[in-house]
Amino acid sequence: xxxxxxxxxxxxxxxxxxxxxxxxxxxxxxxxxxxxxxxxxxxxxxxxxxxxxxxxxxxxxxxxxxxxxxxxxxxxxxxxxxxxxxxxxxxxxxxxxxxxxxx
Numbered sequence: 001x002x003x004x005x006x007x008x009x010x011x012x013x014x015x016x017x018x019x020x021x022x023x024x025x026x027x028x029x030x031x032x033x034x035x036x037x038x039x040x041x042x043x044x045x046x047x048x049x050x051x052x053x054x055x056x057x058x059x060x061x062x063x064x065x066x067x068x069x070x071x072x073x074x075x076x077x078x079x080x081x082x083x084x085x086x087x088x089x090x091x092x093x094x095x096x097x098x099x100x101x102x103x
Contacts, residue, residue: 009078013073
């Protein structure tokens with residue numbers, strides 16, 4: 001699925017959202033889309049390279065809600081989650097072990 005369609009589905013799953021900016025490389029078309037959720041204090045960056053990635057900053061008390069909504073978004077985007085890590089690259093096993101029943 002093209003990047004623009006995946007981004008649209010991601011934003012639909014997390015709606016309502018607002019733009020925070022975007023950039024694209026003139027060299028290879030890679031880039032990032034930055035947006036925020038309006039109903040929560042979440043800041044997101046969606047990277048365009050393959051494999052693409054979603055980065056999110058959120059308050060700790062929203063952890064479970066973020067996990068549920070992001071896994072639902074990945075399904076809507078027709079994407080498979082390969083890895084879930086912290087900003088430091090540490091795996092989040094509790095997120096990796098999510099099941100469809102948790103969604």
